[in-house]
Amino acid sequence: MVTAPIDVLFTEAEIRTRVGELAAAISRDxxxxxxxxxxxxxxxxxxxxxxxxxxxxxxxxxxxxxxSYRGGKGPTGVVRLLxxxxxxxxxxxxxxxxxxxxxxxxASYLVRALQARDPADLAICTLLDKRVRRLxxxxxxxxxxxxxxxVFVVGYGLDxxxxxxxxxxxxxxxxxxxxx
Amino acid sequence: MAVRPGVRFAHxxxxxxxxxxxxxxxxxxxxxxxxxxxxxxxxxxxxxFSPDFYLPDLDLYVELTTLKxxxxxxxxxxxxxxxxxxxxxxxxIFYGRDYRNLLAKYGLHPVRSR
Numbered sequence: 345m346v347t348a349p350i351d352v353l354f355t356e357a358e359i360r361t362r363v364g365e366l367a368a369a370i371s372r373d374x375x376x377x378x379x380x381x382x383x384x385x386x387x388x389x390x391x392x393x394x395x396x397x398x399x400x401x402x403x404x405x406x407x408x409x410x411x412s413y414r415g416g417k418g419p420t421g422v423v424r425l426l427x428x429x430x431x432x433x434x435x436x437x438x439x440x441x442x443x444x445x446x447x448x449x450x451a452s453y454l455v456r457a458l459q460a461r462d463p464a465d466l467a468i469c470t471l472l473d474k475r476v477r478r479l480x481x482x483x484x485x486x487x488x489x490x491x492x493x494x495v496f497v498v499g500y501g502l503d504x505x506x507x508x509x510x511x512x513x514x515x516x517x518x519x520x521x522x523x524x
Numbered sequence: 525m526a527v528r529p530g531v532r533f534a535h536x537x538x539x540x541x542x543x544x545x546x547x548x549x550x551x552x553x554x555x556x557x558x559x560x561x562x563x564x565x566x567x568x569x570x571x572x573f574s575p576d577f578y579l580p581d582l583d584l585y586v587e588l589t590t591l592k593x594x595x596x597x598x599x600x601x602x603x604x605x606x607x608x609x610x611x612x613x614x615x616x617i618f619y620g621r622d623y624r625n626l627l628a629k630y631g632l633h634p635v636r637s638r
Contacts, residue, residue, distance in 0.1 A: 413547045415540065415632040423547055447626065449548040456549075477622055479550075480582060496625050505631050 350498060350508070350515035354490060359471075359500060359514065362489045363391070366469060367398030369487060370439065375401055377437045378464075382429065384454065385409040386509065387443040390501040391471045395441060406431045408454070423453050433458065437465040439486075443501045444472040448480030455483060472497065472514065490514075537590045537623060538576055544626070545579070553578045557585075559613070561605045573602045575615055585615040590623050 354362075370379075381403050383392040389407075396405055409427035438458060445451050451468060458466055469487035476494045498504050499511030508517070531554050533539040538554070545552045556578045562571035575585035587603065589596050596619065603617055618626075627633035 413544055413630045415543070415627070415630060421547065422549060446629075449544070449550065452550070453548050477618075477626075479579070479584065479586065479616060481584075482582075494622060494625065496628055504628070 349518040350511070351518060352513050352515045353492065353495070353497060354500075354514040356512040359489075359512075360394070363394050363471075364398050366487050366489060367395055367400070370395075370469065371400040373486075374403075374437060374439070379403045379437045379439060380431055380433060381405050381439045381441055382433075382458075383407060383441040384450075385427065387501045387503065388441050390509070391443050392441045395469070404431060410450070410453070423450075425457070433461050433463045435462070435464050438463045438467075440466065440468045442468060442470040444474060444492075444497065445470045445483065445485065446474035446477040448478050448483050451483050452480040471500070472502075535588075535590070537588055540627070540632075541577070541586075541588055541618075541623070544630075545577075550579055551581050553580065559606050559610055561602060561609065571602075573606050583614060585613065587615065587617045588623060589617055590620040596620075 379401065381392060381396055382405070383389065385407050386409075392405065396403055406429045407427065408425065408429060411421075411424050411426055413423070440451070440454060440458065442451060445468070451470075455466065455468070467484050467486035470485060471489040473485065473488040473491045474494060475491060495516045496504070497514050498508035498517045499514045501509050502514065503509045504517050508515075528542070531542075533542065533554065542552060542554070555574045555576060558572040558574045560569040560572045562569070564570050575587045577586040577588075578584070579586065587599065589599050599617070603615065606613070606615065624633050
């Protein structure tokens with residue numbers, strides 16, 4: 345077990361229950377359709393695998409990877425795809441699975457990139473929704489697991505400096521354990 | 525601190541925020557408009573509010589507040605007044621903790637105890 349200054353926000357059991365509820369809704373809404381479930385490496389992996397295993401309809405899964413903002417004093421370039429989808433999405437129903445949406449800047453970029461390929465339908469399923477920090481209000485969020493306050497969360501795919509993704513629960517990181 | 529020719533930011537936090545917006549392809553303008561909040565008896569503006577950023581694609585003004593609490597309180601008051609006078613204008617305030625958590629997400633700032 346990982347030890348860190350973390351307060352549990354959603355237990356493993358609570359996440360399992362909520363993921364099951366979301367999967368039931370998705371199975372009902374997408375019955376009979378050609379559904380492609382997509383997530384972004386690395387944060388969405390745990391959610392996608394649990395969610396798709398709970399679905400009761402046939403689906404295809406695929407993965408994207410994008411560059412992260414690195415900061416710095418000078419020009420930092422723009423976000424770009426590090427790994428593109430293997431699947432064609434034109435004319436298909438696409439469900440973008442996200443671990444968390446806060447400002448919506450990343451999701452906004454992904455929606456624009458996917459919409460440009462003319463899917464039949466594009467919607468978002470996010471495990472965590474931090475609406476209090478939202479800048480982009482126009483995202484097509486159709487499913488949300490939990491709404492959370494403005495706290496720094498880790499676990500169940502969410503990291504802090506690449507750590508804590510493997511926690512089976514979602515917790516609030518109270519402070520940088522390195523004391524940086 | 526310029527990240528765009530002709531734009532000089534008052535604080536490094538504003539320059540960093542502009543770089544984040546650039547990274548995600550979100551267009552921005554820096555302090556493009558002042559909203560009068562209070563007038564004297566002669567109708568002259570004696571108090572106004574100039575949000576730090578306007579994001580035209582989102583039709584949203586953003587104010588960054590990373591300053592001490594007394595200034596935050598004053599800014600909150602201005603923001604309330606602005607919302608009363610200009611209810612059609614969408615404005616979002618980013619407090620210090622919001623901003624630090626945003627940077628922490630990118631590994632650029634440590635997560636602090638609250």
